[in-house]
């Protein structure tokens with residue numbers, strides 16, 4: 226069994242992807258044939274969460290990922306973490322089915338500028 230969204234493979238007996246909460250298909254070819262679009266990528270956590278909420282509300286299946294951005298110089302990072310305690314930088318990604326792309330674009334919060342989601346202290 227394969228997930229058509231994240232393309233993960235599941236053992237027989239599974240019928241739903243535990244990450245994407247959508248029905249699995251039976252062959253890898255079927256899963257691979259389903260087009261998936263990158264809906265959004267960025268490092269604004271508030272915006273990321275806002276989009277996920279909107280997709281949930283609209284009932285649109287999605288796949289989200291957050292990855293820690295790689296540090297160019299790990300030994301400097303250790304120094305910085307110890308003395309300056311910078312916040313780690315994450316990169317967020319949201320993928321949706323190609324067929325849901327237009328609906329997803331309509332569902333996600335529209336903002337006049339990238340800054341509308343704001344900083345925590347505004």
Ligand SMILES: [Zn+2]
Pocket residue numbers: 228229230231232233242243244245246
């Ligand atoms: Zn999946």
